[in-house]
Amino acid sequence: MYYGEKRVENPIRWGMVGGGRGSQIGYIHRSAALRDFNFDLVAGAFDIDPERGKDFGKQLHVDPDRCYPDYKTMFAEEAKRPDGVQAVSIATPNGMHYEVCKAALEAGLHVVCEKPLCFTSEQADELVKLAEEKHRVVGVTYGYSGHQLIQQARQMIKNGDLGEIRVINMSFAFGGYNFKIEDKVPSAKWRFDPSKAGPSFALGDVGTHPLFIIEAMIPDMKIDNLMCTKRSFVEGRELEDNAFVIMNLKGSENVQAGAQVYCWASSINSGARHYHKIRVVGSKASLEWDDERPNQMLYEIEGEPSRVLERGAGYLTDEARVEDRIGGGHAEGLFEAWSNLYARFAVAMADADKGAYGDFWYPDVKAGAQGIKWIEKCVESADKGSAWVDYE
Ligand code: NAI
Numbered sequence: 031m032y033y034g035e036k037r038v039e040n041p042i043r044w045g046m047v048g049g050g051r052g053s054q055i056g057y058i059h060r061s062a063a064l065r066d067f068n069f070d071l072v073a074g075a076f077d078i079d080p081e082r083g084k085d086f087g088k089q090l091h092v093d094p095d096r097c098y099p100d101y102k103t104m105f106a107e108e109a110k111r112p113d114g115v116q117a118v119s120i121a122t123p124n125g126m127h128y129e130v131c132k133a134a135l136e137a138g139l140h141v142v143c144e145k146p147l148c149f150t151s152e153q154a155d156e157l158v159k160l161a162e163e164k165h166r167v168v169g170v171t172y173g174y175s176g177h178q179l180i181q182q183a184r185q186m187i188k189n190g191d192l193g194e195i196r197v198i199n200m201s202f203a204f205g206g207y208n209f210k211i212e213d214k215v216p217s218a219k220w221r222f223d224p225s226k227a228g229p230s231f232a233l234g235d236v237g238t239h240p241l242f243i244i245e246a247m248i249p250d251m252k253i254d255n256l257m258c259t260k261r262s263f264v265e266g267r268e269l270e271d272n273a274f275v276i277m278n279l280k281g282s283e284n285v286q287a288g289a290q291v292y293c294w295a296s297s298i299n300s301g302a303r304h305y306h307k308i309r310v311v312g313s314k315a316s317l318e319w320d321d322e323r324p325n326q327m328l329y330e331i332e333g334e335p336s337r338v339l340e341r342g343a344g345y346l347t348d349e350a351r352v353e354d355r356i357g358g359g360h361a362e363g364l365f366e367a368w369s370n371l372y373a374r375f376a377v378a379m380a381d382a383d384k385g386a387y388g389d390f391w392y393p394d395v396k397a398g399a400q401g402i403k404w405i406e407k408c409v410e411s412a413d414k415g416s417a418w419v420d421y422e
Pocket residue numbers: 047048049050051052053054055056075076077078079100101121122123124126144145146171172173216217235
């Protein structure tokens with residue numbers, strides 16, 4: 031159980047690019063980062079509109095002199111201060127991620143970047159290399175992966191409780207964009223503009239979330255090849271609003287060679303909220319987790335009655351219990367998962383590479399790069415008439 035005691039010696043001096051007033055995700059970043067006092071919000075270029083950004087920053091108790099008109103000014107000015115920012119989070123539309131992440135690393139800052147990390151594998155490789163050269167952490171906010179029951183699944187798969195993994199069935203298929211929402215909502219508009227969103231909408235916006243969750247559950251998982259079909263159902267969209275991907279996996283310690291993965295990424299699943307579900311099927315048993323009911327995970331052993339594993343319960347592994355924040359039975363979810371990730375980012379940034387507990391991991395720059403490669407391969411497959419494409 032976690033009681034909020036400090037995980038890093040001193041709070042990391044932290045700034046934000048984007049995430050301003052009215053943004054969808056900015057408040058979730060702040061809630062997660064500030065909740066455990068691992069970060070201290072001291073600066074920001076919060077908005078595309080400098081005046082609105084400054085006003086917003088003041089409302090967050092940020093010193094007005096440290097509310098900057100753009101990220102370049104922020105990095106330059108903060109570098110002059112002895113108490114300048116040490117880390118920055120990027121919560122802008124996708125098209126800014128690469129350039130801001132690169133500039134932050136070059137300025138010697140740690141980064142927490144929204145997904146997708148960038149647009150192309152070349153850019154992703156550059157960021158991986160730069161992060162290594164500068165010895166800086168880049169965390170990517172595949173937020174749901176911070177949930178304690180994902181830790182539980184990881185440990186159970188490692189322990190062989192499921193046997194060899196054979197099949198994974200996963201989806202992130204919400205319904206809210208089943209009409210031309212982009213004509214009404216600005217944050218939906220940029221998502222269908224390739225210059226701002228990148229080469230994909232549904233795959234990058236939602237498909238990469240379950241992709242990283244299975245990487246977190248099965249760290250030695252390797253994609254052998256994949257096949258994708260995608261299209262847009264709502265007229266006038268340049269990017270897909272629905273996609274299906276089938277993947278074959280390579281064999282590894284916990285994965286049977288040729289294991290098959292199915293992924294549905296969609297924004298037009300009418301009536302669905304998230305429909306973000308992952309079922310991992312092994313030779314002995316299966317696990318199933320749904321982000322809308324995050325406190326329970328289905329554990330089904332062939333030939334036995336189904337079990338429901340409850341977050342916070344004493345029978346869970348140490349790794350799943352150490353990050354529990356409020357005890358079993360109380361409802362919790364996304365904010366808690368994000369807070370766990372931010373705590374891990376902070377620990378990594380404070381250079382405590384061993385971590386505070388056993389199996390320490392977080393979605394890092396390579397996880398971000400993996401998402402980019404996956405989107406590219408899916409787009410390549412779909413563009414070739416849903417041909418199988420090799421993954422390596
Ligand atoms: P949004 O459009 O609602 O908000 C974007 C914010 O960035 C606004 O405050 C805007 O003024 C600001 N901004 C835009 N350009 C800027 C610039 N050049 N400099 C400084 N600020 C700038 O977008 P939303 O939905 O919050 O998405 C932002 C990012 O977060 C996207 O990359 C999206 O994919 C990601 N996202 C991730 C989620 C997750 O679960 N990890 C969930 C939702 C979004």
